[in-house]
Amino acid sequence: MTSRADAVPRPVRRPVPLSHRVVLATGWGRRAIAALAGACGALAMAPVGFVPAMAVSLTAAVWLIDGSERTAASRSGARRHAWPTLRSAFGAGWWWGFGYFTAGLYWLGAAFLVDADKTAWLMPLGVVALPAVLAIYSGGAFALARALWWPGPARVPALAFALLVAELLRGWLFTGFPWNEIGMALGTNLVLAQGASVIGLHGLTALSVLVFAAPATLADRDVRGRRSLAPAALAALALVGLAGFGAWRLSGGPVPDVAGVRLRIMQPDVFGDGEFTYENKDALLAKYLALSDRATAADRTGLADVTHLIWPESPFPFILSRDPDALDAIGRILPKDTVLVTGAARVEGSQTSAKDPPRYFNAIQVLGHDPGTGTAAVGDTYDKVHLVPFGEYMPFIGLMERLGISQFVPIPGGFTPGTRHRLLRVPGLPPVVPAVCYEAIFSGGLLPPGDEGLDRGVILNVSDDGWFGRTAGPWQHLAQARLRAVEQGLPLIRAANTGVSAIVDPYGRILQELPLGEAGVLDGFLPQSLGPTAFSEMNQVIPLAASCLLLTLLFAVRYGDARRRTRSL
Template sequence: MTAERPAVDPRWWGPPIGGVAFALAYPPVDLLPLALVGLWPFLWFLDKELENAPSGSWRGAFAGGYLFGLAQYGALLYWIAGLTGFSVMAVPAYVASVMVMAFNGALTAGGCALGRRFGIPVAVSFPLAWTGVEWLRSFGDLGFTWAVAGDVLANYPLLIQPAELGGVYLLSLWVVALSTAAWRLVRPRSDTPRTATAAMVVVVAAAVPAYGALRLDRLERQLEGWPTLRAAAIQPNVPQDMKWEEAFETEIHRRLSVLTLRVAPREPELVVWPESAVPSWLRYDPRTRALVPALAAQIEAPIFTGTNDADTLTGRSGREAGDYRVYNAAYLVRPDSIVSNRYAKQRLVPVAERVPFVPGMATGFFERLSAWTGQFSRGEEWTTWTVEGFEFGALICYESVFPSVSRALVLEGADFLLNITNDAWFGRTAAPYQHASHLSLRAVEHRVPFLRSANTGISGWVDPLGRWRERTPLYEPATVVADLPIPGGGTPYTRWGDWLPFACVLAWGGLALVGAARARTAPRGRGSVVASSTGR
C-alpha cells in the first residue's frame, strides 16, 4: 500500500502563512521581528518552486506570490470592509483592493522566476523586484502606496533615518534584503557559504541602526538652534453620521469655535482644522464665510481648514455651462477676512472619491456608478501659504502615504507641512494608526516637521527626526499646540527623489540582459548558464 499524497502540496502553505506573518509587522501590531522572518515561508516556497525548474517556473511563482499578497493585504486592509455603514461598495472595494494589491507579491515572485532564467539568483532579484514593484504601484489612478515594506519601521526613529537618502523605498530594500540574506543563512540544505553569508547579514543589519544613531545624535544637538513656529491642531470629534446633517451644522461650528478659543491663550501663529471641517461650502455659504474669518480675528491668528469646494464650468462662449467640478480642498482664512488661494487634493482615493480612469465629470454609466462612490475632481496645482515668514503646504487625507506629494510641496518651498484628515470612517480599527504612521517617514524624508489635524484622531505633531512628540487619543475632542522646529534646507531625497527604486528596476533589467546574452552564447546543455544556475 502506498501513502496517499496530500491534497495540497505543503509548499503552497508558505505564501499565505508568510503574508499574514508579514502583515503583523505593521502598525499598530508592530511585531518588528516578523518583518525579518515573515518573508521566510514565501522564500521557502520560491526555493521549492524553482529548484526543479531549470528555466524557472514563472507561473507557479506568480501564483504563489499572488497568494502571499492576498494574505498580506487581506489582513492589513480588513478595515475597508468595515465601511458598510457608509457605502454599499465597502465589501466590493475591499475585495478589489486586496486583489489589486496582491500583484505586489505576484510580480515580485514572477520577476524572480524570470530572472532565474537569465542567471539572476533569487537572493539578488527578490529585493530588487520587490522594491521596484512597490514604486511602480504608486502611479496611475489605482496608485496606492499604503503598506510598503519600509512602513514596518515607521514607529522606530532609530531605523528610519536613512529615508533622507532614498525615501521609504530605501527602507523597503533594507528590510527585504536583510530578510532574504538571513534566509540564505538558515534555510535547510543550504549550499550558501555560511561564514560569508553570516558576515553579510551582520553588516546589512548593522548599517541602518548605526546610521540612525549617528544622525539622531547630530540632529538632536542642532534641534535647539532651529527657528520655531507655534501652531495648534484642532480635533473636534464630529461623528461621521452627524457631519453632513444640516441639523448639526450649528453644533459643529460650536465645537470648532470652543476648541479654537481654548488654544488662544497659548498665542498660536496658525490654527489648523481637519479635512472638510466646516459643514458647508466655505466659499459659497454666507454664514460660514462670516464665522471663520471672525473667529480668526478673535484669536488673532489665521485658520487653515479643509472644505468642499466647486468651480463652475464654462462653455466656449464664456458663459456658465451649468456643470461643476467638485474638490476636496483647503483654504487659509486670515483675520482680515481674506480667504486665500486654494489647494485641491490631487491624489484622490480610488472609488471612494473618484471613479478611476474616468477623466473629468462622470457621465452616463459612470455617473450612475459615482452615486455609489465619489465624484471629486483632481486638483492641478501645488499650493503653499506663508505664515510668519515660513511657507507651508498641506497633504489632505491619504496624500500622506505618497512620498511624491510631500516632496512636491517641499520643492515648492514649504518649510513645514500639515496633514488634515477625517478618519472617522474607520472606527477603532488599525486604519487610523496605519494612516498616522506614514508621517514619521515623510518627516525624515525631507527633514520637515508635520502638524496633523484629524477629525476624530489621531492628531499631533512629528518633529523633523520622525518622532511623534504629541498625539491625541481617538474619538475625544482635543487640541495640540506645538512649537514646530524648522531646520530648512531639504535632503538628498528632496533633491533626487525616487532614484533608488528606479535604480532597482534598471539593475534587474541590466542583470537580465547580461544573463540573456550569456545564455545565448553559452553551449546548450547541462553546463549552460540557464541549466546550471541554482537561482538561489
C-alpha cells in the same frame, strides 16, 4: 535472550527541515503557507511594528519561489518548462500578497459600515477584492524573480529587484495606492527610518528585502555540505549599520523652534453619529469655534496667543467660502493676527448653468481676519491632486452606477483633482507643503518639480480617518506621513478629524499628539527644518539607482557563484 532481529538498529528519523517543508508544499498547503507568510509580514507595519515579522515573511517567500519548479513539474508531468514554473511562482506570490494586504488593510471594511444600510453589502470590495487586486503586483514580482532565479545567494537580490519594481508600479498605475510599501517594515521604526533621509521609502524597500530575505540562504549547503552564512551575516551587518546611523542621527538633541509661531490643532472627533449633516451645520461650527478657543492651561488662554489655528480635512457639510454666516462667525472669534488653515470643499462653476457645471475640489484653504468687514476672508487655496478611488471619485462610473455602487463622499460627479502639487502660502509660516489625506503616503510626490530641496518649510497633512474607527488604519497613516518628514528633513503638522493629530519634528519624532477617537486641541511650537536631505535632492533618481544596484549585485553574485562551481568540477 535478545533475538537477532531485535539487535538490528532501527533507522533514526530526522526531522524534515522547515525550508524543505515549504519548498515541497503543494496544493492548498502551499497556498496556505504563502498567505500566512504574507499576513505575518503585515505585523511589521504600524501599530504593531514587529520588524522581525518581515524576515519570517520574506524568508518563506524565497522558499516558495524555490518550490515553483517542482510544483510546476508535478502539475505538468514535465521537469523543466518555463511557463508552468513562472505560473507557479505567480500563484505563490498572489497568495503571499493576498495574505499581506488582507492582514494589513482589514480596517478598510470599517468604512463600509459607516452608512451600513447602503454600503455594508459592498464590504467584500474592501476586505477581499482590493487585496486580491493588489496581490497581482506581488504575484508578478514572484514570477519576475523566478525568471531571474539562480541557486544560492543570488536569489535574494533577484527577489529584491522584482519586489521593488512591483512596489513602484503599485504606487503609479491607476493613480497609485502605495499603502504599506514593504519598506515601511523599516520605516515604522523611528531609528531604522532615518535611512529614508538618504534613500527614501523605495530605497528602504530594496534594503528590507535584501535584509529580511537573506535568512533563507541559511538552509543552503554547498557541494561540501557546509551552510552559507555570508548572506545572513552581511544582512545583519547592514541592519546594525542602519540602526547605528539612525541612533547617530537622533542623538543631536531637540530641534529649535521657528520664532514667533504658536500652533493650535483642533481635533473635533465628529464622525458617523448623525452629527455631520447640513441641517446641523450651525451647531457643528459652534462646536469647532468653542473647542478652538478652549483654555488648555494657565499660560494658554484660548486663541489670544495662537498664531496659527489648524483644522482637519473637510470638517464642513457645506461650502465654507460661499457661506457668509460661517465666515462671519469665524471672523468674530479669530484674532486679527491669527491665521486659520483648514480643510474645506470648494466649488467652481454654477449650480444652474449647463455650460459651466459645478466642479468640486477637496482643498486646504487659508483664512485670515478681514479688518474692514470683521469677517474671515479666504486667502490661498490648494486643491488635492491624488483623489481616493471609490471615496472621492468613481472609476468606470457608468459601469459602477449600473451595479448600484456609489462613492463614499456624496459629491455630485465626485471631486475634481487639482492640476498640480504646489506650495501653500500661509502668512507667518515658512513654505507649506500641503498633503490632503492619503497624499502623504506618496514618497517623493508632495513637492512640485524644482522645490524638492527646500532649505526650510513644513509639511501640513489634514485628514479625516474617521471612516476607519479605532483600527490600525489611522496609525498606519500617521507612520507613513511621519516618514515624509524624515525623507524631506521638514517638520510635519498633522490635523485629523478623529486622530491621530500630531506635531512631528524633521527627524520623525512625535513631539505632541492627540489620542485617537478623542476631541481636543493640541498646542505647540513649530520645529525648524533641517535643510535639504540627500533624498530630497535626488529622490527622482533613487528608484532607478536602486534597481540598477540590485541588478548589478544579482549578476555579480551569479558570476561569482558560477566561477566557484566551475572550479569545483
